[in-house]
Amino acid sequence: EAGVTQFPSHSVIEKGQTVTLRCDPISGHDNLYWYRRVMGKEIKFLLHFVKESKQDESGMPNNRFLAERTGGTYSTLKVQPAELEDSGVYFCASSQLTGFSNIQYFGAGTRLSVL
């Protein structure tokens, strides 16, 4: 079974530019999550999709961040315009939509460096 895949693995951009991160969840997983780890701190929740709907976006830092999941398959996270403090590792995770198996499977992350 293919795991959660993220692209790109690393992105280096200048302040003010736009970057789009992509996440392909495990096939059949309706739950999709975005998390971020900044400067070696904790992994912080950004938002949660159930299929194509945003279930919880309470962790999104500000309106420069836009997440989409058209069709309920892969998801994108766009940062526009990027700021220095957006640097970090962005993780995507997915899980099945069941009551007793909420294990979240993580991707390897996208390391974003804003210069």
Next chain:
Amino acid sequence: GENVEQHPSTLSVQEGDSAVIKCTYSDSASNYFPWYKQELGKRPQLIIDIRSNVGEKKDQRIAVTLNKTAKHFSLHITETQPEDSAVYFCAASKELTGGGNKLTFGTGTQLKVEL
């Protein structure tokens, strides 16, 4: 919201010794507590999890204990091996309406197992 604290931030043990990592959480409604291991450059991987209706769970050399009254849980690794060297994250969550579970992570523990 939920807050998870994790200690220690770094831990160095000799091969064959035991390692213990401790976490506390703030929200008494949290009912699911996973532990993730992240090796350098790789994805966080679930190594063990525990639900609030259980006080202890073991899987070979790994065990997790949960004290709901005190709101703390711990990871125990026995007979440590060099391949156990990694960053370990604890997390807490509660079921969301409609399924899924937002994870709140601790800040991570860098475990180093020395020969």
